[in-house]
Amino acid sequence: EIYSISERRSELEGRAEAEQAQPPSLPADAGGGSARQGSSRRVQYGGGGDMCFKCGKTVYIAELVIAQGRRLHRECFRCANCSCKLVNSPKWEAIGDDFYCRPHFMQKV
Numbered sequence: 001e002i003y004s005i006s007e008r009r010s011e012l013e014g015r016a017e018a019e020q021a022q023p024p025s026l027p028a029d030a031g032g033g034s035a036r037q038g039s040s041r042r043v044q045y046g047g048g049g050d051m052c053f054k055c056g057k058t059v060y061i062a063e064l065v066i067a068q069g070r071r072l073h074r075e076c077f078r079c080a081n082c083s084c085k086l087v088n089s090p091k092w093e094a095i096g097d098d099f100y101c102r103p104h105f106m107q108k109v
Contacts, residue, residue, distance in 0.1 A: 052076050053097075068094045079104055 049058045054076035065077045065087055074087045080098035093105035100108060 067092075067099060070097075081107075 049060060050064070050071040051057065052059045052073050053070035054072055057073070059071050059073055063073045063075070065072050065074050067077060067086075074085075077086045077099065078084060079086060079092070079101040081100060081104035084101050086092040086099055086101060089101060091102040093100050093102065095105070095108055
């Protein structure tokens, strides 16, 4: 299943609003030196975006593809056999964690 950018944007905006309602984490020494060393509190940096299923890097909205519930970069959404791009292809299939163009899928089954 592939989501449109506007659908993904509204999903992320809802998530951002929920995260803004929660106070940010503080570093262990933010209490004027009174916090004990080894405290479990940590500072969170970055936007905490989705990670690409294939390469493990952050996926931003403009490059997001969701296929079989997996979030990927448009560039990472390729046939596992021939590496052709599957983004613009209406005919692709998945076997396990791998995606295939239709001709190579037919060879696998």
